[in-house]
Amino acid sequence: MAIPCQACEKNSACVHLTDIRPSGEAVERHLCESCAMKEGVAVKPHTMSATVLEEFIKQGLGLKSLAERVCPQCGASFKDFHEQGLLGCPYDYTAFADLLKPIIEKAQEGAARHTGKTPGPSDENARRQATLSRLQRSLKQAVEAEQYETAARLRDEIRTLEER
Amino acid sequence: MTIDDLMLQRGEWLQGTGPMSDVVISSRIRLARNLANYPFRNRAGESDLAEILRTVSEAALSCRSCKDATALDLDPADPLDRQVLVERHLISRQLADAPGPRGVVVTRGETLAVMINEEDHVRLQALRSGLQLTTLWGEINTLDDELAERVEFAFDGRLGYLTACPTNLGTGIRVSVMLHLPALKLTNEIVRVARAAEELRLAIRGLYGEGTDAVGDFYQISNQTTLGKSEEEIIEEFGESIIPRVVEYERAARQALIEKRPVQLDDRIWRAFGNLRTARIISSEETLLHLSHLRLGIATGRFPKMDVKELNDLIMPTQPAHLQKRTGRTMSGEERGALRAAFLRERLHHLN
Numbered sequence: 427m428a429i430p431c432q433a434c435e436k437n438s439a440c441v442h443l444t445d446i447r448p449s450g451e452a453v454e455r456h457l458c459e460s461c462a463m464k465e466g467v468a469v470k471p472h473t474m475s476a477t478v479l480e481e482f483i484k485q486g487l488g489l490k491s492l493a494e495r496v497c498p499q500c501g502a503s504f505k506d507f508h509e510q511g512l513l514g515c516p517y518d519y520t521a522f523a524d525l526l527k528p529i530i531e532k533a534q535e536g537a538a539r540h541t542g543k544t545p546g547p548s549d550e551n552a553r554r555q556a557t558l559s560r561l562q563r564s565l566k567q568a569v570e571a572e573q574y575e576t577a578a579r580l581r582d583e584i585r586t587l588e589e590r
Numbered sequence: 591m592t593i594d595d596l597m598l599q600r601g602e603w604l605q606g607t608g609p610m611s612d613v614v615i616s617s618r619i620r621l622a623r624n625l626a627n628y629p630f631r632n633r634a635g636e637s638d639l640a641e642i643l644r645t646v647s648e649a650a651l652s653c654r655s656c657k658d659a660t661a662l663d664l665d666p667a668d669p670l671d672r673q674v675l676v677e678r679h680l681i682s683r684q685l686a687d688a689p690g691p692r693g694v695v696v697t698r699g700e701t702l703a704v705m706i707n708e709e710d711h712v713r714l715q716a717l718r719s720g721l722q723l724t725t726l727w728g729e730i731n732t733l734d735d736e737l738a739e740r741v742e743f744a745f746d747g748r749l750g751y752l753t754a755c756p757t758n759l760g761t762g763i764r765v766s767v768m769l770h771l772p773a774l775k776l777t778n779e780i781v782r783v784a785r786a787a788e789e790l791r792l793a794i795r796g797l798y799g800e801g802t803d804a805v806g807d808f809y810q811i812s813n814q815t816t817l818g819k820s821e822e823e824i825i826e827e828f829g830e831s832i833i834p835r836v837v838e839y840e841r842a843a844r845q846a847l848i849e850k851r852p853v854q855l856d857d858r859i860w861r862a863f864g865n866l867r868t869a870r871i872i873s874s875e876e877t878l879l880h881l882s883h884l885r886l887g888i889a890t891g892r893f894p895k896m897d898v899k900e901l902n903d904l905i906m907p908t909q910p911a912h913l914q915k916r917t918g919r920t921m922s923g924e925e926r927g928a929l930r931a932a933f934l935r936e937r938l939h940h941l942n
Contacts, residue, residue, distance in 0.1 A: 500629045512709070514633040516624060516744035516752040526756060530749075530817070533757045535791060537818025540750025542761040543731070545738040589747060 431458035433465070444574075497521040558587055591660040591698055593671045597915060601678045601906050602700040603768065606898040608720015612889045613837045615768040615808065616719045618679070619726045619825070621734055622753045622762035623712040626742040630754040631707055639691040643706050649740035650695040650704045655733040658698040665691050670920060673911030679717060681705055702733060710754050710762075712737070721837075723765065723829040727821065750817065760817030765828050769836060772807040772886040773843035776858070780809075783836060790832065791815055806878030807886075811836070844890055859887035863895075866904075867938040871927040877908045877934065895941045904937060 429439045437458035444454055457465065493505040502514025504522050513519070519526060531538055561584045568577040603616035624630060625645070628638050647661040664672055664685065672686040681694050685708040692707035705713040714737075716730035737743075744752040750760035758764070774780040787794050795810045811833070813824055847855045862883035865876075885901055887893025906912055908930050914920050917929065 500633050502633055510632060512632045512754045513630055513756070515629040516626060516746075519746060519749055519752055530756050530759060533815075534759065534817040535815050537760070537815065539748055540746075540760040540817060542750060542763070542820040543734075544747075544750075545743050545745050 429456045431461050432456050433461035434458060437461075492525060495522065495525075554587065558584065561587070591658075591696075593662075593674055593915070596678065596696075596700070597674070597912065599700065600899075600903065602717050603679045603719055604902040604905055605719035606902045608718060608722050610834070610837050611720040611898070613770055613840045614721040614833065615770055616679070616717060617722050617726055618715060618717045618766045618768075619723065619730050620716075620764040620766070621714040621730055621751075622710040622758045622764070623714065623734070623737070623751060624744045624753060625711050626744045628711065631709060631711060632754060634707075636690060639707050642711050643691045643693050645741060646704065646706045646712055646737075647693060647695055649737055650733075652740065653733060653736035655702060655729065655736055656695055656697055656704070659695050659702070660698075661693060661695045663693045665689075665693075670911055670915055674915050677906065677909040677911050680715075682708060682713075684708055685713075702729060704733075704737075710758070712743075721767065721829060721833055723767075723825045727825050731821070757814070758816050761819070761821050761824065763816055763821050763824055764812055765825055766810050766812035767828065767833050768808060768810050769833075769840070770807060770882065770885060770889075771809055771836070771840050772882050773847050774840050775807045776847065777843050779839070779843055783839065787811060792832070805875050806882035808878070808882065844886070848890055848892075855886075855890070856892060858883045859893050862887075863893070863938075863941075866934050867941070869931040869934065871924065872931045872934065873923075873927055874908055874910055874930065877930060878905070881905060904934065907933060 429442075431437045431439045432455060437460070439456035439458055441457045441459065441462040442454070443457070493508065494503050496503045497514055497518045498521065499517035500515035502518060504525050507513050507518065507522070513522075527538070561580055565577055565580040565584065568574075568580060603618075608614070608617075625642060628634055628642055631639070634642070643663075650656050651659060651661055662671075662675070664675075664681070669686075672681070675681045675694065675696075676683055676686050678700065680696050680700060680703045682705065685692055685694065685705050688708070690707065692705075694706065695704040697703070701717055703715040703717070705715065714730055714733055716726040716733075718726055746752055751762040753759050753762055771780060771783070774783060784794055791814050793812050793814050795812070796805055796808070813828065815824075819827075862880035865872075866880045866884070869876075881901060881904060884893055884896070885898065888896060888898055888901060907916065910926060913926055913930055913933075921929070
């Protein structure tokens with residue numbers, strides 16, 4: 427039998443979550459698609475391509491402000507990138523991260539993450555990779571053992587290491 | 591080392607040696623890099639570009655990989671000299687033509703080059719004849735490490751090396767292999783190769799890369815995806831799987847021509863020879879077309895008058911910039927055509 431959505435109590439739930447509270451307590455939640463979207467836990471697949479964006483810009487439909495967003499480091503706008511196909515500085519990847527995401531995925535066969543070499547001494551990189559896979563193994567074990575407090579800590583640790 | 595010194599050499603991409611050199615002309619690996627603390631090239635001012643040129647040239651010259659290298663300042667250089675470097679596959683057309691401070695550091699053997707202020711601040715290139723991707727990766731990886739000890743590259747833990755165009759993001763790697771595919775062209779099987787390449791997300795281009803048509807059956811195949819796979823994975827896929835298959839396909843097509851259409855094949859080869867040794871005016875495109883058929887003749891054992899090295903030695907000197915550089919002045923297309931034809935007749939007249 428389908429579980430009803432816990433938010434609207436009308437539709438049947440299709441998004442099932444386990445939230446880990448700051449206290450470490452695990453809470454299960456069941457939501458329908460529209461309530462999940464409202465709460466920002468699920469999003470419609472991103473389909474905005476460069477050409478669609480161009481149309482939006484031309485028609486000036488609401489996206490005007492997005493195209494005119496400016497990188498605080500180099501002063502290039504997203505429109506500049508759109509016209510020239512070239513970014514203004516390395517920081518553009520941060521300043522326009524959300525707008526570039528679908529463009530990068532389209533150009534790179536859906537890939538979003540670098541797995542190749544890193545600058546600097548290679549042993550440091552190898553150590554980092556080794557730590558990462560060790561943490562990921564522990565996380566998997568913790569989840570399987572339903573040790574959510576440990577899992578949450580490991581997840582944060584992995585995130586921090588990945589951001590570096 | 592000057593441009594004139596380079597002119598005395600055969601040119602790395604025309605050595606005619608290396609694995610699978612009956613079909614593979616040359617292999618190239620390029621890495622795109624940018625300095626962390628500057629705007630990308632298209633947004634950098636004149637003084638930024640000058641500073642980047644100086645910084646990267648000095649850094650490159652101090653690397654062990656570049657111990658016998660020369661830095662060439664391209665902005666003040668003679669346009670003809672820049673064109674010579676393009677014909678030797680040492681710089682891109684874009685670097686030759688773009689305005690502003692820019693340059694290249696080239697090793698004596700022409701196997702390594704560091705282009706400065708092209709689309710990205712730094713484009714490293716490793717080039718060798720034949721299929722030698724693993725060797726090239728070793729060389730360019732070392733040079734990249736050495737440079738990274740001297741300058742800070744723009745890098746992000748998630749996105750990898752940050753490039754001016756997101757199509758180069760991540761590894762920044764472009765692996766290109768130049769192939770001679772006359773039999774696939776003659777049998778029109780090349781259409782199927784192109785379709786397969788498209789499915790594998792590979793680009794097929796002409797002799798001088800982006801925006802050029804295939805002249806004389808020379809095709810360049812390169813990867814287009816740079817993010818999500820490691821450099822080794824991309825190289826292995828190319829060197830172990832994709833290229834050997836195309837090579838096998840071309841060899842099979844050559845064999846089929848020999849067995850099923852030997853007279854037509856010989857007709858192509860000998861007409862090409864006839865044209866090259868009798869023409870009174872000839873373009874570089876027509877020259878390459880005939881040389882391509884002669885090369886097919888040599889590879890299939892049906893034209894024993896020359897070897898691949900002798901044939902390759904006709905390619906570079908007949909390129910427009912090399913021809914003019916050797917004569918010491920710029921010439922009209924017609925004048926070049928006459929000079930090229932005279933050069934070819936002189937080189938071929940003793941073969942009967």
